[in-house]
Amino acid sequence: MAIVVHHLNNSRSQRVLWLLEELGVDYEIRHYQRDAVTNLAPPELKAVHPLGKSPLLEIDGRVIEESGAIVQVLCERYGNGAWLPEPGSDDALRHLELMHFAEGSAMTPILLNLYVARLGEAGAPLMPRIHEQLAAHFGYLESILRPSGHFVGDDWTGADVMLSFPAEIAAMQAAATYPGLAGFAAAIHARPAWQAARAKGGPYFGT
Numbered sequence: 037m038a039i040v041v042h043h044l045n046n047s048r049s050q051r052v053l054w055l056l057e058e059l060g061v062d063y064e065i066r067h068y069q070r071d072a073v074t075n076l077a078p079p080e081l082k083a084v085h086p087l088g089k090s091p092l093l094e095i096d097g098r099v100i101e102e103s104g105a106i107v108q109v110l111c112e113r114y115g116n117g118a119w120l121p122e123p124g125s126d127d128a129l130r131h132l133e134l135m136h137f138a139e140g141s142a143m144t145p146i147l148l149n150l151y152v153a154r155l156g157e158a159g160a161p162l163m164p165r166i167h168e169q170l171a172a173h174f175g176y177l178e179s180i181l182r183p184s185g186h187f188v189g190d191d192w193t194g195a196d197v198m199l200s201f202p203a204e205i206a207a208m209q210a211a212a213t214y215p216g217l218a219g220f221a222a223a224i225h226a227r228p229a230w231q232a233a234r235a236k237g238g239p240y241f242g243t
């Protein structure tokens with residue numbers, strides 16, 4: 037059954053394209069462009085899933101929403117034993133934790149920062165707490181990055197794919213403060229699979 041990625045330009049969906057390229061899986065991309073003024077997804081995405089967000093993966097005749105679930109299912113099906121730690125191992129537990137941390141925790145201060153900054157002076161009282169939480173989450177990620185350059189074990193896993201997005205944002209906002217995360221993002225961007233995904237997916241955060 038064909039795999040279809042509903043890909044919004046310059047978005048979390050880049051992770052899914054990158055992983056599919058790493059796994060060598062055939063897939064089709066349907067492209068959607070953000071609104072030039074609001075930066076929001078176009079309404080056509082709501083015809084695919086009620087939330088109208090990206091990534092969305094069509095597989096086995098159903099639509100899967102949530103990057104973490106998409107990454108997990110692709111690693112399980114096409115990883116051939118790689119991209120996920122040994123089931124039942126300590127690393128598997130750590131992997132589960134970080135797969136959820138990426139969207140469940142790390143993205144919260146990132147999104148709050150984005151939205152509250154748009155309020156200007158009205159949002160100013162919230163900014164110290166948001167910046168403190170941004171630093172806490174980015175600092176935590178920087179501290180757990182392993183000498184191997186991975187978050188779990190010494191090879192690429194789904195957790196690296198999921199954490200690539202907050203790491204890229206940390207690198208864009210403060211590369212000097214988070215040199216480990218900046219190096220992690222640069223190592224990903226240098227991979228042929230990532231570059232193939234970038235070529236197919238279109239411009240991504242200035243790359």
Ligand SMILES: N[C@@H](CCC(=O)N[C@@H](CS)C(=O)NCC(=O)O)C(=O)O
Binds near residue numbers: 046089102
């Ligand atoms: N937790 C979801 C978040 C999905 C999400 O918010 N995607 C953004 C792209 S980075 C989006 O579609 N934004 C457009 C909009 O909200 O209109 C996931 O990881 O899949």
